[in-house]
Amino acid sequence: MPKAIMDSSDINRVMRRMAHEIIEKNKGMENLCLVGIQKGGVILAERLASQIESIEGGHIEVGKLDISFYRDDIHTKEDHPVVKRTEIPFTIDNKTVVLVDDVLFTGRSIRAAMDALVDFGRPAYIQLAVLIDRGHRELPIRADYAGKNIPTSFDARVEVTLDEERVKDRVVLFSET
């Protein structure tokens, strides 16, 4: 039974708040860059970037990262998800990299993303921004910025839909039946 958690305007408001939080915590935009995790985090990262730029002015670098090769479940998962592009066309050395993803669950994707990131360089700090934190962490990983916390049962599914035109934006919770 699907339950609507957030609609388009909820998502917008939450992203504005997160953009302010990121600027506040980092005392501005200097040395900041965003890396969206494929594929749910990529559009989010781009939107956060434009929010941040409209608040502070200036330009913030945005990259995208595919973590397929760093997953810990390659030999147990039934099928390989389609590998997407990784484009980080700037140096991350000494920068504050804010990883962006749509849903934070067990934390294993973030562990994979950090392993991938350190192969690109040596960030000064790595922070994590997620739209939804649904609990059930299996690793010691936490979000620095979370749009919304949703308690879920382990077998539930949280589906985040974001499209370029922002028409279909929504977050839906599918409880286990």
Next chain:
Amino acid sequence: MIKSKDLLGIKELTSEEIYHILDTASGFRDVLKRDIKKVPPLRGKTVVSLFFEPSTRTKTSFALAAKRLSADFVNFSVSTSSVVKGESIRDTALTIQALGADFVVIRHGSSGVPHFLSSILDMSVINAGDGANEHPTQALLDLFTIQSHKKSFKGLNVAIVGDIAHSRVAKSNIYALKKLGAEVRLICPPTLTPAGIEKLGVEVFHSMDEGVKKTDVIMTLRLQLERQSKGFLPSLKEYYKLYGLTTERLKLAKHNAMVMHPGPMNRGVEIGSAVADGPQSVILEQVTNGLAVRMAVLYLLAGVKK
């Protein structure tokens, strides 16, 4: 999603599987552009190469692909192994499996050897060339290279030139291109044309000038120099005169036609140096792409439950 634990040939792949391999190879091509060209998915896995025929590109490519995936790689040198004492290929392969290998990459002069090994082994078998049958990873990297330059395979006009009768590269490419909807034409001397090859849905030309007209891609194949001594050709100079890809002949193709060659090239026999080194040639790109494609194959086969 690859269903089989092995890569035996293009014949056994669906077009969806082919596209999946190509998409995955794109991801690995990105990896190869980084400073740290290594990723961890095959950590702890062992890849063994078993080459009964010589190879530069394919063998080195698989070795690097395995290492870039963090796998362990062992090269089995046939000439200094017990094969020399008469050990059968069956026992050799079972021994390699008993030593804990996860993948065997095999090249053999007899068609069907990889298929035989696949039936007796639990580990993954990758065909690196079997007799005159297939060389699937070559076709995959050729497709990948074409895909980087052309919008679609459907209706694309591809010419394969050379010793088609003895070429496993030609066969794999014919199967692959046909599966993806391309138009394939073969250009070869009558003595090097396999009987009945039109049944694969290809057009056969014996005139190079006719065959290359309006093509989008020209794949030149290596001419084995022994063919001259066995009476298939009068001389290598004659072959170049009639079938060599020269600058003039290239002009008969479409203006942005791609020039391809699996390597190693015999310059001045199947292809002129000016063309091989010219702006339309993607020959070196093929080599780079070969690494990305082989990484994709190893990565995808690693995920198949055995």
